[in-house]
Amino acid sequence: MTDPDSEWRLWSGSTLIDTITVDEAGMPWQHGRFLPEPAFSQCKPWFDKVNAIVERRSSNGSTTPTIASKVP
Template identity: 80%
Template sequence: MTDLHAEWRLLSGSTLIGTITVDEPGMPWQHGRFFPEPAFSQFKPWFDETNALVEAEDFERFDAVYDLIEEALTLESPSGPVAAFLLHIDRERAWFRWDEGPATS
């Protein structure tokens, strides 16, 4: 779980795409307000398409489209980049879950 009002950053390389301010922390999903930067416009169609595919329950196509997001973007927690994430953005709202890295024994 993350802290209330924690700020997460969505990046493409070193370019800031947007910021998420968590206003509903929880497990496994964190929810927050999404503040897009101008560069978000090139990725917005991918998020719109994944939302439509979830609504249509077309999970096979969802995986293919979401792969584009995973390859192009990085999600950064207040303490640094996360290893893996599942992120949804719909207008000014975002919800996500993440994996900090591989488990160690």
């Protein structure tokens, strides 16, 4: 389990993309504050695509493997 106030960092090589500070920890979900770094702009289109797929999934009830097959 992750402790509240812990930080998760997303790196691409040696470039910091974002930091998430966990506010609430509990399995299977974690809730936190997202702080994008300047390099996040390079990844934002990918995150936008994933969010769009998740939104469609929420509305039609399809499964997570469907999401994974649509994201490069």
